Amino acid sequence: MSGCPRCGAPLEATALHGLCPRCLLEAGLGADAATPPGGWRPPEVESLNALFEDLDVVRLLGHGGMGAVYEARQRKLDRRVALKVLPPELGEEPGFPERLEREARTLAKLSHGNIVGIHDFGRAGALHYVVMEFVDGKSLRQLLADARMEPGRAVGIALQICDGLHYAHEQGVIHRDIKPENILVDSGGRVRIADFGLAKLIEETKTSALTGPHDVMGTAHYMAPEQLDRSSAIDRRADLYSLGVVFYEMLAGQLPIGRFPPPSHRARTHTHLDAVVLALLEHDPERRPPTALAVRNAIEGSAPRRGPATAASRAPAPPVQRADPARRVCLLVLVAGCLGFAAMFLAWGSVSWKTLEEWKYGKGRDFFGDRSSPEHPFNSPFFESHRRMERPFRVAFDAWHSHVFDMPNGFVGIVAAALALLAGISLASTWRAPWRAYGIPSAYGLLHTLAFLCLLSGNGGSPAIGSLLSLGTFVVMGVAALQMRPAAARRGDPGPAILRSRLVRRRKARRQVNG
Amino acid sequence: MGFATTRWSVVRAAGGGSTPDARAALETLCAAYWYPLYAFARRTGRDAQEAEDSVQEFFANVIERNAVAAADPGRGRFRDFLLAAFRNHLRNEAESASAIKRGGGRLTLSLDAGAAEGRFLAEPRHDATPGRLYERDWAIAVLERVLAGLRRSYASAGKERLFDVLRETIAGGERALHASRAEALGMTPGALKVAAHRLRQRYRQALRNEIAATLADGEDVDDEIRALFATLAPM
Ligand SMILES: Nc1ncnc2c1ncn2[C@@H]1O[C@H](COP(=O)(O)OP(=O)(O)OP(=O)(O)O)[C@@H](O)[C@H]1O
Numbered sequence: 005m006s007g008c009p010r011c012g013a014p015l016e017a018t019a020l021h022g023l024c025p026r027c028l029l030e031a032g033l034g035a036d037a038a039t040p041p042g043g044w045r046p047p048e049v050e051s052l053n054a055l056f057e058d059l060d061v062v063r064l065l066g067h068g069g070m071g072a073v074y075e076a077r078q079r080k081l082d083r084r085v086a087l088k089v090l091p092p093e094l095g096e097e098p099g100f101p102e103r104l105e106r107e108a109r110t111l112a113k114l115s116h117g118n119i120v121g122i123h124d125f126g127r128a129g130a131l132h133y134v135v136m137e138f139v140d141g142k143s144l145r146q147l148l149a150d151a152r153m154e155p156g157r158a159v160g161i162a163l164q165i166c167d168g169l170h171y172a173h174e175q176g177v178i179h180r181d182i183k184p185e186n187i188l189v190d191s192g193g194r195v196r197i198a199d200f201g202l203a204k205l206i207e208e209t210k211t212s213a214l215t216g217p218h219d220v221m222g223t224a225h226y227m228a229p230e231q232l233d234r235s236s237a238i239d240r241r242a243d244l245y246s247l248g249v250v251f252y253e254m255l256a257g258q259l260p261i262g263r264f265p266p267p268s269h270r271a272r273t274h275t276h277l278d279a280v281v282l283a284l285l286e287h288d289p290e291r292r293p294p295t296a297l298a299v300r301n302a303i304e305g306s307a308p309r310r311g312p313a314t315a316a317s318r319a320p321a322p323p324v325q326r327a328d329p330a331r332r333v334c335l336l337v338l339v340a341g342c343l344g345f346a347a348m349f350l351a352w353g354s355v356s357w358k359t360l361e362e363w364k365y366g367k368g369r370d371f372f373g374d375r376s377s378p379e380h381p382f383n384s385p386f387f388e389s390h391r392r393m394e395r396p397f398r399v400a401f402d403a404w405h406s407h408v409f410d411m412p413n414g415f416v417g418i419v420a421a422a423l424a425l426l427a428g429i430s431l432a433s434t435w436r437a438p439w440r441a442y443g444i445p446s447a448y449g450l451l452h453t454l455a456f457l458c459l460l461s462g463n464g465g466s467p468a469i470g471s472l473l474s475l476g477t478f479v480v481m482g483v484a485a486l487q488m489r490p491a492a493a494r495r496g497d498p499g500p501a502i503l504r505s506r507l508v509r510r511r512k513a514r515r516q517v518n519g
Numbered sequence: 520m521g522f523a524t525t526r527w528s529v530v531r532a533a534g535g536g537s538t539p540d541a542r543a544a545l546e547t548l549c550a551a552y553w554y555p556l557y558a559f560a561r562r563t564g565r566d567a568q569e570a571e572d573s574v575q576e577f578f579a580n581v582i583e584r585n586a587v588a589a590a591d592p593g594r595g596r597f598r599d600f601l602l603a604a605f606r607n608h609l610r611n612e613a614e615s616a617s618a619i620k621r622g623g624g625r626l627t628l629s630l631d632a633g634a635a636e637g638r639f640l641a642e643p644r645h646d647a648t649p650g651r652l653y654e655r656d657w658a659i660a661v662l663e664r665v666l667a668g669l670r671r672s673y674a675s676a677g678k679e680r681l682f683d684v685l686r687e688t689i690a691g692g693e694r695a696l697h698a699s700r701a702e703a704l705g706m707t708p709g710a711l712k713v714a715a716h717r718l719r720q721r722y723r724q725a726l727r728n729e730i731a732a733t734l735a736d737g738e739d740v741d742d743e744i745r746a747l748f749a750t751l752a753p754m
């Protein structure tokens with residue numbers, strides 16, 4: 005087994021002619037946004053020294069999809085600078101020098117404490133280059149690789165990115181390539197955004213026939229959907245999406261891929277940040293915050309302060325978990341549900357899956373009608389959505405079943421242990437999460453399962469209890485339906501308004517009476 | 520490639536194999552993605568023969584007996600449906616210890632079981648769950664199908680040699696196209712670059728079509744690509 009030369013993932017020689025499946029998949033993402041010019045080796049330090057009279061090029065700092073960056077010293081001014089060399093293919097493009105000039109002039113006007121400034125640009129031999137401020141520190145990519153990031157630090161960095169972005173956006177410049185490699189943090193903790201506007205320059209070129217490694221993780225992950233899908237024009241909100249990905253990665257330690265949970269489900273971070281991050285990651289730009297300033301305000305507003313936290317980079321208060329009354333109700337429901345569930349299974353012993361299936365297609369068919377007919381009420385859109393809600397439970401149930409299905413009949417002990425474990429996990433996650441995210445589906449799933457078991461157990465079980473439970477299922481579903489406006493649900497606000505506001509009001513009233 | 524009807528959404532819309540279109544679509548889809556199931560069966564403790572029998576029996580069930588509706592088309596993607604239904608099948612098989620009834624005039628797919636077993640044995644051992652490995656196998660099956668399809672269409676234009684040279688550039692491989700390669704194909708380096716670009720475009724389109732064919736209506740291809748990407752994370 006060898007590694008993919010592009011992303012480093014281990015490769016199996018047997019499949020796909022030795023090509024890397026991950027890179028192949030990535031090549032299918034969106035439009036061809038992920039294909040910058042490349043396949044290019046950064047020039048040696050010595051050869052650069054021969055090209056630049058005024059520069060002592062010290063070492064290669066790194067290279068990405070659109071060039072390589074070197075540490076250098078400007079002799080005349082005796083200062084450290086960073087030299088970015090662009091791939092020679094770019095220079096061969098007609099019109100590129102003019103565009104570079106235009107772009108560099110705009111960029112040179114950007115002067116902000118959180119943006120890497122441009123000193124100079126030009127052409128030396130076949131190479132186009134940009135000379136910029138040197139940032140003595142590490143890129144966010146390196147910081148993320150070094151150690152798990154403290155939530156407070158992540159917030160400090162995000163706030164500074166907001167400042168830099170907002171300034172540039174107000175000047176009419178969109179970055180287009182916000183990602184951890186382009187966020188530099190100097191030794192004093194100040195954040196500097198590098199490579200402003202360069203992505204635009206690259207995008208406009210047509211030299212995309214040959215692609216090389218863009219970078220290890222692939223830039224595509226950080227790009228806003230409208231950026232990937234090239235048909236639509238992009239604006240500053242594309243940068244805000246990328247900021248959302250970066251912020252999520254800082255908090256959760258992973259990229260938000262596929263169906264991702266809010267950051268607080270993956271790490272001990274403040275649940276109040278979830279709303280901000282998820283809003284940034286909205287697919288539709290209209291639903292993202294309109295400006296970086298709004299993001300900054302949302303971040304600051306969402307973190308309850310303790311004591312005099314003034315500097316933006318100061319860590320906000322550590323995660324506080326106030327006992328929300330709604331959460332308590334939900335936990336009670338869950339505990340009761342889990343216990344009941346376990347008891348039911350213990351009593352129930354080892355009825356086989358086959359018995360259930362036989363019932364479903366035998367006796368059950370007489371009872372409920374032919375399930376496979378499209379007219380059957382269970383196949384109505386209402387139940388479709390219902391099934392979508394219960395999907396996680398179904399998957400869990402399947403997984404569990406596949407482990408036990410070929411065991412002997414006496415697996416009750418294993419079942420009980422597995423259930424206890426599941427209940428524990430579900431409780432733990434509910435405790436930390438915005439309760440709506442897990443609470444309602446868990447309660448619903450438990451009730452539903454109980455109802456199902458009661459109804460199915462026929463002679464031994466109690467159809468009456470089963471019916472009651474299924475009634476409960478529908479009540480919970482009703483609450484969910486009433487409360488879960490989709491956007492609100494994804495932002496993970498803390499609980500159903502009805503339940504909360506009433507309890508809180510009652511409490512307040514009591515407090516007023518007492519005090 | 521007849522993508523118009525070979526789609527999971529067609530099967531779903533028909534609520535099972537009740538229309539000829541849907542039945543044909545289901546058959547094609549099953550034939551394309553049986554290896555992940557075979558490997559799943561092997562990983563859950565069946566030997567080569569049993570695994571092959573299970574897969575055959577399963578497809579006969581699914582395709583002939585209108586089992587799609589019964590197996591709950593509420594599940595969105597074909598990938599999820601197939602595994603869930605197959606698990607059900609294995610469960611039933613395990614419990615009705617009665618011998619497996621094979622053949623007997625029933626539909627059989629032409630599975631190259633020998634090749635499948637060879638491939639299965641060549642795979643490195645993993646600790647991940649069979650379910651997770653199924654998803655990984657699935658992702659690879661999708662890619663293989665797309666590459667094979669592309670190769671076929673290049674071959675039909677007499678260009679398979681070009682395809683074989685360019686294949687490694689699809690994902691932007693490290694090795695650039697050397698001029699010598701172009702010469703060997705009797706092309707200019709510029710023309711080869713253009714050809715590489717074109718192949719990449721066609722590949723992207725084919726991959727997206729292939730994936731779209733396994734999704735329910737309204738599901739996002741990019742999301743599925745990212746999900747498959749995640750299943751391929753090093754384990
Ligand atoms: N002004 C700078 N000061 C110090 N180090 C820098 C500076 N600019 C870039 N670097 C370092 O050089 C590395 C390479 O930068 P480069 O911009 O070439 O690639 P990238 O950011 O990974 O990808 P992209 O080309 O898409 O921006 C960065 O990861 C960063 O660590």
Ligand SMILES: [Mg+2]
Pocket residue numbers: 068185186198199
């Ligand atoms: Mg950069």
